[in-house]
Amino acid sequence: LSTWYLRRSRDRFKGEDEQDRQAALATLQEVLLTLSKVMAPFTPFIAEKIYLAVGGTKESVHLEDWPTAASEGEAVVIKEMDTARKIVELGLALRAETGLKVRQPLSGLRLMNHELSSELRQIVADELNVKTVGVGEGETEGLVWKEEAGIKVGLDTVITDELKKEGLLREIVRTINQIRKDQKLTISDRVAIRYQTSDDLLKSVFVEYADEIKKSVLADSVEEGDGGEEKKVDEMKVVILVEKL
Numbered sequence: 001l002s003t004w005y006l007r008r009s010r011d012r013f014k015g016e017d018e019q020d021r022q023a024a025l026a027t028l029q030e031v032l033l034t035l036s037k038v039m040a041p042f043t044p045f046i047a048e049k050i051y052l053a054v055g056g057t058k059e060s061v062h063l064e065d066w067p068t069a070a071s072e073g074e075a076v077v078i079k080e081m082d083t084a085r086k087i088v089e090l091g092l093a094l095r096a097e098t099g100l101k102v103r104q105p106l107s108g109l110r111l112m113n114h115e116l117s118s119e120l121r122q123i124v125a126d127e128l129n130v131k132t133v134g135v136g137e138g139e140t141e142g143l144v145w146k147e148e149a150g151i152k153v154g155l156d157t158v159i160t161d162e163l164k165k166e167g168l169l170r171e172i173v174r175t176i177n178q179i180r181k182d183q184k185l186t187i188s189d190r191v192a193i194r195y196q197t198s199d200d201l202l203k204s205v206f207v208e209y210a211d212e213i214k215k216s217v218l219a220d221s222v223e224e225g226d227g228g229e230e231k232k233v234d235e236m237k238v239v240i241l242v243e244k245l
Contacts, residue, residue: 001031001032001035005031006028009027009028012024032050032054033054033056034067035050036050036051036054036061037051037066037067038067040061040062044062048060048061080116080120083114083116084116084124086148086151087114087124087151087153088127090146090151090153091109091124091127091128091130092127092128093146094144094146097146098144098155098157100157101167102128102129103129103167104129104166104167104170105129105130105167106130106131106156106157106163107130107140107156107158107160108130108131108132108133108134109128109130109132109133109134109153109154110133110153110154111134111135111151111154112136112147112153112154113150113152114135115135116133140158142156142158143155143156144157164201165201165205165208165209168202168236169213172202172205172206172209172233173212173216175233175240176193176219176240176242177216177217179231179242180218183242183244185244187218189244190219190244190245191217191218191219191220191242191243191244192220192221192242192245193213193219193221193223193240193241193242193243194223194224194225194227194240195222195223195224195228195238195239195241196224196225196226196228196239197236197237197238197239199237201236202236202238206224210222217242220245225241226239227239227241228240228241228242
């Protein structure tokens with residue numbers, strides 16, 4: 001049971017697809033139940049607490065049978081996921097080395113010597129915030145490479161105008177949600193957003209991505225106007241007012 005697993009599953013736990021949400025929760029329950037059984041011999045009390053809290057069917061975890069090992073098929077999936085995680089680790093290292101925040105979307109990542117399923121490619125793309133994950137050297141300008149443990153990845157570091165705007169969108173959403181947090185607002189609180197900036201690029205993001213901003217920060221409106229506090233979005237100054245409705 002890892003932080004990676006929980007973070008990757010977080011959207012499923014609160015998703016609108018009820019069948020998928022229940023499947024994700026049932027899997028987490030099974031993982032926790034199995035974990036409690038494995039923990040029981042050396043951490044008996046916390047194992048008991050976990051077992052009973054997540055729906056263990058016996059009076060005590062210590063009355064359960066010892067879990068069986070993963071099947072060969074499960075072991076293959078685990079190995080493939082380990083490879084995907086290593087690719088993500090190398091991609092994040094390349095982002096750090098080139099000074100590109102994860103919130104800044106990039107065009108793509110290229111893999112050498114490794115094939116990934118479409119599902120794992122999507123996970124890698126999500127984790128690294130890239131549009132595509134391809135295979136092969138490629139001749140793209142701005143491609144930087146890193147190799148470790150037989151895995152070689154190349155990150156496309158060219159930022160187009162559209163990618164720049166998407167990156168600013170994420171920064172705006174993060175800034176507004178931090179203001180919401182500071183105001184101790186909950187997910188049931190709707191807000192109105194007013195902004196003011198002299199930067200044309202930043203202003204265009206507020207206009208073009210107004211619907212995305214509203215959805216991401218639980219706002220009924222995003223309009224240009226006075227008031228609020230000065231913030232910096234990627235070193236650009238903007239005054240933002242978050243008003244509870």
